[in-house]
Amino acid sequence: MSATNSIFKQGENCWATSQASFATPLIDCGNYYKALHSAILKAKHSIFIVGWDIDSRIRLLRGEDEANSEAPSVVSDLLAWKAEQNPDMKIYLLRWDSSLAFFAQREMWAKEVWDEKTPDNVLTELDDTIPMGGSQHQKIIVIDDELVFSGGMDISTNRWDTRDHPIESEERNGPDGPYTPLHDVQIVSAGPVVARFSELVRWRWLRVAEEKPITIREDAKTDIDAPLPEAWPEDFEPWFRKVDCALARTIPFMDEVEPVQEVRHMLLDLISEAERIIYIENQFTSRQEIAEALNRRMKEKPDLHVVIVSSYEPKGKFECEAFWAGRIEFKKILEKGVDPERVVMTYSSITDEHGQHATKRIHSKVMTIDDSYAVIGSSNISNRSMSLDTEIDMVLFGNNEENRREVARIRNDLLAEHTGRTVDQVAALMEEPNPVRALMEGQLAHGYVLTQVHDEIFTDQETGQNFFSRLSDPEEPLIPPLPTLGGEAMPIRNPRRRTIMIGIGVMVIAALAAALVIASHFIPWLSTDNINAFLEESRGTYFALPTVLMVYVVGGFFFFPVTVMSLAVSAIFGPIWGPLYGILGALLSSASMFGVGKVAGNAGLRKIGGPKVEAVDAKLKTSGIVGVAAIRMLPIAPFSLVNLVAGISSIGLMQFLVGTFLGMFPPMIAKGLVGDSITQIFRNPSPETISYLVGGIVLWGLMIWGSQKLAKSYQARKQQQVDKTKGEECVA
Template sequence: MQSGKSVFQPGQNCWVESKARFSTPLIDCGNYYKALHSSIVKAKHSIFIVGWDIDSRIRLLRGDDEVSSEAPSVISDLLKWKAEQNPDIKIYLLRWDSSLAFFAQREMWAKEVWEEKTPDNVQTELDDTIPMGGSQHQKIVVVDDELVFSGGMDVSTNRWDTRDHPVVSEERDGPDGEYGPLHDVQMVSSGPVVADFAQLVRWRWQRVADESPIDMREEARIDENAPLPDAWPEDFPPLFENVECALARTIPFMDEVEPAQEVRHMLLDLIGEAESVIYIENQFTTRQEIAEALNKQLKLKPNLSVIIVSSYEPKGKFECEAFWASRIEFKAILEKGIDPNRVKLTYSSIEDMQGRKAYKRIHSKVMTIDNKYLVIGSSNLSNRSMTLDTEIDTVIFGNSKDNRACIEQVRNDLLAEHTGRDIEAMPEIFNSRYPVEALMQGQIAHGYVLTEVRDEVFTEHSVKNVFRALSDPEEPLISVPTLDGAALPARNPRRRSIMILIGVTIIAILGGLMFWASQSIPWLSSDSINAFLEKSRGTYFALPTVLIVYVVGGVLFFPVTVLSLAVAAIFGPIWGPIYGIMGALMSSAIMFGIGKLSGNAGLRKIGGPKVAAVDEKLKRSGIVGVAAIRMLPVAPFSLVNLVAGISSIGIFQFLVGTFLGMFPPMIAKGLVGDSIAQIWKNPSVETISYLVGGIIMWGLMIWGSQKFARYYQARKESTGDAAQTSNSRKDEGEKCAA
């Protein structure tokens, strides 16, 4: 039985009008990740994942599900397992490139990480085609061209949570430690709509990749009686059947692509259809045009109520001044001239019986219009989502009595969660004169409750500012004039370009500081250091003086060879190397500590998987590896110390390796340094012979260290391979015996 005609108008408020054979919402990441894991395990032909982020470290399963699963839980391990299990399957990962603003949360070298962790039939691309200021914000997974996940969820950090949203959860652990409750909504669908998503993800892929993806499979299961597709996730039965739907996009103007603002037009048209209840849950509510449309419809329809659920607390200055300050204006426009019993902008929070408080972070993008329309998508009610980001919303139309009942069920289920009620209590609330006021009253103590937002506690009502211009823009931040007089939006800078710029900037700053120090600090020269050390010779302050010189020289990246030769020249071939090695060890330990602190603060992330591979080799080779590096002049002394601190090697191994690698050459430098001093005082064949002998010894030690390090590494690797082979044979024998 049809229920009138929908508002869908392809080319205006939507991209395509379609149909879903089956569809069901997946509420919160615990459910979505479990469903995604199930469908990936079942995949046979292809997997496309398009996201704002695709983090290789995310565990899709938790608890008993993780323990009982035969397939890996971590998504990179899972995709590797699937790709190796079925070499014919093709897996495509398309992630937004630019991530400087999210350095602490996102994997900096995402493409390299995925390429290192997965085989060749898993391909990864970073999308750098989005205009500057915008982002790749679509969240889509297409499996075998017969199943699609879409909505507000990424496979990213600080996302996983369960529907009960406990105040404290050990599983909610992100890069910065435990995070608070987080709510989101995704949807899984099958049927003709999957072909539209399959076309979209392939178009997105072809824009950035050199190779075209595999051709779309001919979809057979599109008739009204088709069964659930093979890839449908376990434990998630479909809610909607044979439901009409539409896909609305935001596509910014990029590389001569025709822009689309279908999301914007769709939301405005849907609001104009409302008569009874508009329910919205959204991460950001800043678009004044949406507030004006809601206010207008409230005035046109006296029986209409509007309830909005969003987040409570902003994260950082940019979010506060860009989105929370704008939400003050949004709320004022929304409520102007309206009975407060009919409209509320709220947040969901809890205070448990121990007095612990938690505020639920809303990341979902959901809207229901009476029982006629349900929107589950990626779009926030913000300026950027309407014009500048790439977005995709799925709009379901209640084309039958059953599907209208399902739309009501989704709305009631979500509001029951936010207010700590049972879903059975919701129909009575919505049958009351003022459903919004009824929702706010009678909420259960020590459960989740809705409270009206008061953003003035976070920020003042202010005019447009630089934070809004950067965080919630309507247009690209920079446009480049073209020869025909038009303007082409500049792309977001590539991650690689950002990293190169950061590296060049750091090197320039260090170089500038060293040049400034050499020109401005009178005592930072070889002559001054020699004079300083000369004064301490023969006194009790000789060793402390040498230690101070090495430590200060290490911090200022002064060449250690110059220091060693100077110390040997002043203190002789015996005490010179002894003092020198003690000073070098102290300087190494201090710079190692600085490196360790810097690495923990995020510098380890900059290095990426290539540096991680070198780090792993250094860790495996241990003391011998450090000794070899010390004997070989491959990098400045202080830089090696810093890098070692950032790496995973322990300080004991590092210092022992430093001693073994530096002390023999230090003796050779002692001969050279002392010979130079003697030649200066009394040139003779003997002193020149000592100099030549010392240089030869120095060279032989470098050559010998190379040989020994290679021999040791080869032997260690061969021993490891032999042990691994032995273990494999043992395992096979045990399996045969079993």
């Protein structure tokens, strides 16, 4: 075979045809992250990272590799370290903006986090150009315009795993806790094809960024005869050499961009070339058009066999009723009228000798056609990947005997991992008259095995499938483009992250306000008169203090004004016992709402706040007891809200309560005078009682004014200490 007889048709089933001087598949994330870490260390000029996600917290190295590395392992620390070492280097991070569906997993304030953690030569942008319902799904990293990583893997949570996929692993721990084994595939390439990826990442960057990226290096070594680039990762020998390849994209209808469906056309054309074995492993298989093409080709070629590997159990209702229900229909179409021993849809799982069980989550997007073609990309076999998401697949063509062997090696290596066999054993099975039957028979116990899927146990395909499919696996934007005055169509984009966060904040505030209004109107006892009456009945009894404490705690949960409660308690129990009962009630209410804030913060509210809240939190911790006391004296926020925010912050409970006592007890005494004076005026109006009231109000105002002066003085002293320390560090 030669390059001239490939099926690649530029402008139809691919964007570009090219060659890779060297290419190596990176199977599973442990290998990918290790290779990426090595390449970043060697980078000299530029790094472009385009992804569905780019999470600043991800550790690229684990175990001995991490312990023995002189460079940081966490990706944000690594890129900051690299950028500081070489101020002339430019690093560009382009991450998909909208992430409401993945609220718990993704960093909510990604741009702010990256901007804070990295120097100025690391530039971060959020891509909000994708139509409503679609996603930025390309996963590309270009280093020095000489090396490219592409495929199915992101720098994201719940991705890292090793090729042996142990049932349990301390390293497989994400935001929601431990996750099950996960499998994925990436490819690293060098040579002429890198120039096309360099064009693509810059085009993507210019669609959202005001600052133009640096131009493609004229001295970049990307000719077909160039040696391995300096940035090529250690410990990863090239599989392919001088291999013909093509790049196929999915680009949805966006502003001033014509949509393309090269991935869709490429997959259909590849299937039509198959003679003996099609191997597919993919996160999703819901595109019926692909099932129809496979079925049609199997009927045309009686010797053709199809093996598909995907995941076992769906995550959530949307995935179940969209993709798993879609997979049931995909399987029916695929197998219709075909010998069942020629085709199998499977998942990979393990049950060890101790009875522990695990199933492997498949996230890769791979297809091989005999020993002729291998696809490694970002595209799922789903509706959205064919038309709505941005995708990029690299298709390798076995243009000589050596590269055909490597195409077959990819298939055999992956099947070896999924079935607990060696690569040579799988290669022998593929030569059997019926490779599907040979593969499924004789699998060893206590290792990974392939099992045929039966998705009917997860869904009956009737519970709102169309609704869930339209939302999770659409072919077209959820909101169609709007016509403009000029007669053109304007696509509706996904809402920006900031818009989502502001909307959530407005809804939370509105819900809280509505709850308070409803409570004040429909809860008879939640009124000043009823609270006063309730407290009045307890005066002079053993239940006086417990009653006051209960009123403060319950009132705190309903955001009832603490000043009203304090004045009521002082009016009923007098200027001595009133402030004493009041401060005890305020402390108990503070502790209760602090606990609520602590639980809510651990559940995710601290994450939503992002780096800005972290900065406020740091100041609160630095100011400590005095800072809390100053906040308590100044009427700048509702009492219960301050308690909640303190719980979300990192300040300790005892610090918070001591600061609350120091800040509230003096004003509580003034409120006691005011509250008791109001009562005395009603009972016995006289110049003396009126003077007590005026004196209490003046004292209250003086305490507020004094607290402001104290807070400003304290902050000034703290700032002087910080400036002095910085100055000493600079001198040193």
